[in-house]
Amino acid sequence: MRVLKFGGTSVADAKHFLYVADIIEQKKRQEQVAVVLSAPAKITNHLVNMVEYTLNGINIESNINDAERIFIELLNGIAHVQPGFNDVALRNIVQKEFFKLKQLLYGIALLQYCPDRVHATIICLGEKLAIAFMEELLIARGCNVTVVNPVDKLLAQGGYLESTVNIPESTWRIRRSSIPNDHIILMAGFTAGNEKSELVVLGRNGSDYSAAVLAACLRANYCEIWTDVDGVYTCDPRKVPEAQLLKSISYQEAMELSYFGAKVLHPRTISPIAQFKIPCLIKNTNNPNGPGTLISHIEVDEANPVKGITHLNNMAMINVSGPGMQGMLGMAARIFASISRAGISVVLITQSSSEYSISFCISQSDVLNACKVLEEEFHLELKNGLLEPIDVIKDLAIISVIGDGMRTQRGLSAKLFSALASAKINIIAIAQGSSERSISVVVEDHMTTMGIRVAHNMLFNINQIIEVFIIGIGGVGQALIDQIHRQQKWLKNQNIEICICGLANSRVSLTNANGINLDNWRTELIQGKEKFHLESLVNLVQKNHLLNPVIVDCTNSLSIAKQYADFLANGFHIVTSNKKANTASMTYYQKIRMIAKKSRKKFLYDTNVGAGLPVIENLQNLLNAGDELIQFSGILSGSLSFIFGKLDEGMSLSEATIAARIHGYTEPDPRDDLSGKDVARKLLILAREVGYELELQDIHIESILPEDLNVTEKKVEDFLLKQLPTIDHIFDTKIRNAHKEGKVLRYIGEIRNNGCCKVTIKSLDKTHPLFSVKDGENALAFYTRYYQPIPLVLRGYGAGHNVTAAGIFADILRTVTWKTRDY
Incomplete structure (x- = not known):
């Protein structure tokens, strides 16, 4: 026996309804199936709104028309495709049911009151009609069908709007029915009956629970929940596109995930199937060949200790604190007993080690009621100052990390907290379940999505x-x-x-x-x-x-x-x-x-x-390791390295500058390079890096251009072709003099150990580490406590778009600061 449950989106229109019938027939060929259906999508919302609007005097005609239209379009669509489909009989059923619905709503309007029994009858209409439609469709396809009435077969205890099924009694009732093995069993979800055989409902989204209960009563081999997603994900894929589909999870993990907000399963669904160890498969109606997610009794997956991250929004935290808390027995019992009497669900609890305060999270919609019952319970303590006024923090969310394997893994909490801290998310409270398979943190509601994303990226993403x-x-x-x-x-x-x-x-x-x-x-x-x-x-x-x-x-x-x-x-x-x-x-x-x-x-x-040279990174590494700069000498301009190298080869200054510009080494205006200011800026950055608090004006600059050469009013082309050649002879003379001494001219920046910084033209002999540097290369010689008398020299191309871009690219990659999945 296999129980199949189809959610509202799976039966939302004729196309999907026919898909569901195909799946049922395909599964029937393998073994007998029992099918539980939800109401078509949007129907239950319409029905709930009809009751609420009627009580508040709001016109509901559009809601009634929209709901009826969904069923009529569903009928028309199926009849158009499926031969032998008795749409006439079903159309009469729809008309009769909506006539009854209108009568009930008319009575509510007159009384300005809706008994829970009537409310339950109204809001389960969608499931009732969905079963009628599916019965006729399967019969039209030649299938044998038995419809099980949940009001007769499922005994429930509780109120009309929120009941729990008595599985032993319901099992006896269902097994007493003689259903042939070749029949498809159909049952409406969301619905059951009380001891008086009155219709009750199992809570909103209770069709999953109906399927689990039916699977337990039939001792089914499998329970399949068909919905509009491929299965259970590591977190909500609408918030985190990188969310991963889980192949399998345990009953306990599924329980934790559903309790803390996972939308795929109703929290009560797990208990019946876990009790009888019935595997449950979550499948997508729109992707029937997908693997889905299997919920079963499985061993702990050591390779994947964390299975999911889930969240609850619109939460509030209530803090009960004061000197009267310390050493006073029964305070916690009184707090939670009063909250329980008010019918308020507590989601998370945390207590200070000093016993000075107890904090707990509830739905924000329950805050006023909770404060009222607490103030009544602790009236005397509050009056006498033993307790401080009840403190409420609103607009919160709970993010929970869940997995069976978390019990044996170290550092998971640190990873979670580190991820949240990296996104500047403040953690208001922390709670860990006694089973150690969940860690929950309370954060500001508007930070939920960011918190989930950074936590998921830290714990799941490889990339x-x-x-x-x-x-x-x-x-x-x-x-x-x-x-x-x-x-x-x-x-x-x-x-x-x-x-x-x-x-x-x-x-x-x-x-x-x-x-x-x-x-x-x-x-x-x-x-x-x-x-x-x-x-x-x-x-x-x-x-x-x-x-x-x-x-x-x-x-x-x-x-x-x-x-x-x-x-x-x-x-x-x-x-x-x-x-x-x-x-x-x-x-x-x-x-x-x-x-x-x-x-x-x-x-x-x-x-x-x-x-592209890793200058700053290497210098910082030296300093962090305790090294100390004694002296620095470097060629810091790729354009000037190229120009001075060409001077060695016999080019004039103007020719070398034009060639550097053509090669893309210079700034758009080469005067920015020849002024020496760019080298001075680089030298200032290095000096500040080693601890000298200097300003740019503190750097002594020897410009390549003479002070009496007026270059400010000339266009670049005029400067290069007319004005710069007028000083070629000056550099021709300097080069000849240097060559006579076996030296070369280089434009360098220097830092002395007294903080003196200068940019200057120097004649260097073959023993100097910068002697052979030219053709656009940069070279930086660091004389330090560790590197002397032979300096640490960094040398390589210091100009060109690709080289600079590569250096930037390397820095971009350095923004990745932590590893994932290295438990």
């Missing part, structure tokens, strides 16, 4: 996620985009998922939280209409709950650099080749680092000094 926003789409920016595009697949194989979610230049920006199509980004950017604004990026990140957003600044803009503090404060990492922030005032320099530390975000700028 680390980096969401990149690139500002500045010049040569370096374009090279970076191309590099990321080429490497995305390779990085995915290394468990790093990087996507570009934003591009911006001085005119327009383009954003897509799911990642921009890099095959066509140029066209899309041109067609963009929005300008770049920090506020729009912050809204995008918050709305889409991005996990690891990174601002990448490929500009030379001071206005962008001035926003770094705001970027960091709003949750972005920053990767930049722009030197303006690190060479601004010392006050701003320190502010950026303070905010980065406070917000736990990274500020990475290795390309500020050495383009």
